[in-house]
Amino acid sequence: MSKISYVNGNYCEHKDSFVHIEDRGYQFADGVYEVFGVINKKIVDYDGHINRLFRSLKELRMNSPINKSSYYFHIKRLVKINRIDDGLIYLQITRGVAERDFKFPKNARSSLVMIAKGISQDTYDDTFKKGIKVKTVKDLRWKRVDIKTINLLAPVLAKQEATDHYCQEAWLIDDDGFVTEGSSSTAWILKKNVLYTTPLSNSILNGITRQSLIKGLNKNKVRLTEKKFNIIDIKEADEAFITSATQYVMPVVKVDHIKIGNGKIGKYASIFRKAYMEAVKLS
Numbered sequence: 152m153s154k155i156s157y158v159n160g161n162y163c164e165h166k167d168s169f170v171h172i173e174d175r176g177y178q179f180a181d182g183v184y185e186v187f188g189v190i191n192k193k194i195v196d197y198d199g200h201i202n203r204l205f206r207s208l209k210e211l212r213m214n215s216p217i218n219k220s221s222y223y224f225h226i227k228r229l230v231k232i233n234r235i236d237d238g239l240i241y242l243q244i245t246r247g248v249a250e251r252d253f254k255f256p257k258n259a260r261s262s263l264v265m266i267a268k269g270i271s272q273d274t275y276d277d278t279f280k281k282g283i284k285v286k287t288v289k290d291l292r293w294k295r296v297d298i299k300t301i302n303l304l305a306p307v308l309a310k311q312e313a314t315d316h317y318c319q320e321a322w323l324i325d326d327d328g329f330v331t332e333g334s335s336s337t338a339w340i341l342k343k344n345v346l347y348t349t350p351l352s353n354s355i356l357n358g359i360t361r362q363s364l365i366k367g368l369n370k371n372k373v374r375l376t377e378k379k380f381n382i383i384d385i386k387e388a389d390e391a392f393i394t395s396a397t398q399y400v401m402p403v404v405k406v407d408h409i410k411i412g413n414g415k416i417g418k419y420a421s422i423f424r425k426a427y428m429e430a431v432k433l434s
């Protein structure tokens with residue numbers, strides 16, 4: 152079956168889906184993106200993701216090329232025509248095509264592309280059972296990572312460094328030795344029945360999965376503290392996790408040379424995954 156992507160109002164064969172060489176996304180990383188999880192043909196936490204997309208656009212003084220209400224239609228249509236049961240929709244908006252010049256172009260129309268990808272639930276379940284390994288890496292990103300921009304060079308380098316060390320994620324370390332977040336996920340540790348995650352600021356992305364997990368935890372007995380943690384805390388941690396729109400809740404069993412708990416996934420991994428799944432909105 153051929154794969155269909157959305158490019159500026161058109162549904163195209165994926166292999167023939169192109170943008171111009173002077174698209175500002177290509178030249179300046181002048182754009183924003185979102186990733187929507189798909190479970191059983193339904194979009195996970197659509198409102199949270201679309202609202203964050205509009206916040207990102209506003210922060211970059213960029214216009215949406217289509218009405219807010221039209222996004223849902225196109226996302227659902229892509230899920231349908233690509234016959235996605237479980238997977239993701241990647242959506243990207245750039246400031247459009249214009250002759251190369253740092254200043255905002257006067258008349259460019261923002262570019263919008265969407266790509267659908269199927270990922271079987273088994274792939275997630277297999278990784279969940281084993282847990283993942285994390286490598287700590289210096290956080291080299293700019294000072295507004297609360298905006299979900301397509302400027303992802305630092306996370307690319309971080310993830311590659313993790314991969315080079317046979318790890319699946321990098322945890323980014325700030326100048327004071329604290330974990331900000333993962334290269335493409337939110338970071339968590341559980342220590343003496345208290346769950347830690349970095350407080351919201353311009354130094355992390357406000358994860359939509361983070362928000363839903365927090366909602367789900369309110370119903371459980373786990374105490375949550377939005378407090379930074381460092382390598383000493385990680386050494387004392389009983390469990391650790393990452394969350395993201397594509398990984399949902401994923402246990403971490405090793406950080407650098409440090410085994411978390413006994414190096415196997417802990418009992419809270421399933422509890423948190425369940426709490427998260429009960430809190431998400433599917434539409």
Ligand code: PMP
Pocket residue numbers: 186332333334335336337355356357358359360361394395396397
């Ligand atoms: N932090 C960063 C840097 C990310 O790239 C992501 C994933 N986009 C997240 C956190 C998690 O955000 P979400 O739960 O909305 O996917």
